[in-house]
Amino acid sequence: MLENSFIMVAIILIINIVYVSFFTIRMILTLKGQRYMAAAISTVEVVIYVVGLGLVLDNLNQIQNLVAYAVGYGLGVIVGMKIEDKLALGYITVNVITKEYDRDLPKVLRSQGYGVTSWAANGLEGDRMALQILTPRKFELKLYQQIKEQDPKAFIIAYEPKTIHGGFWVKNVRRGKLFNGQR
Template sequence: MSNILLIFLLQIILVPTLSLRIIFVVKNMSILASIFGFLEALIYVFGLSIVLSGEQSIPEMLVYALGFAAGIFLGNYIENKLALGYTTLTVNLMNRNTELVSTLRNNGYGVTVFEGMGKDSVRYQLQILTKRSLEENVMSIIEKFDPSAFIISYEPRKFKGGYLLKAMKKTKKRKS
């Protein structure tokens, strides 16, 4: 019974560690990725040695798999809470909605407005780059001012210059 609990606990620790390692690799954070890779390998070898030693009981193997699934859930939860990186929101509007644009800018978000031709009339597109941890806040502002807006969110890998970097530099200067 103690082996089963240990296996489950190891899997719940292993899989979020694996998830975080992958995230840090993708975000080009090599030192953190290496640290989590070391921990991942250590936990993996230890857990697998318990499962494969002795009689290889079916309950232990099932708990190993169940712990893996629970670890995926926990890893996803942790990743969403950390919300590392940035997100770009592309917002398509039927109307110019200057009140929405002003509100977003007054809340510190950089907004670029494009005008284009849709199927039946002129459409407006907003492009907003923000920290991923603030994405839900931006979405709620958009929803409040234009519930029919079409929104696409994606994570940019690299960017250079622009409003967000200027705002971050101002914030750092104020703190020092």
């Protein structure tokens, strides 16, 4: 079966897409502190890597195998990123600055389960309301949509917090009470 060069190229391409996808997910899990899951994935990842690289090294005289390996690597990065987007691991903190005091954006967001802290702020063009919102990443796009519905001109900055400690919201996350099981 490996005598057919098209089949060989396809196998190398698929192996490398899978390998690099695993690599990407493992790196993200490592950065998020999920050591044991990252270690388990790395075990599978290294087996896939050795098989794929072995196929290429055994057939170095066929340039299409090397090209398939390189293309598979690039596609694997894209596939891994797409998988990570779907998994949406972790939390994000979103800072919002709005001049819409008359709209009760904090109350609306709190009623939907978001952790919101708000305060008065002052910008170049006058008084503003600043909000800091904590949410699981899987609800990130929904949060942006809700903010833009309330204030299309809101200034939004998002980042991933390294540590979260204390507050009502963290307690409710641990109890599984936020967002009523929505996805």
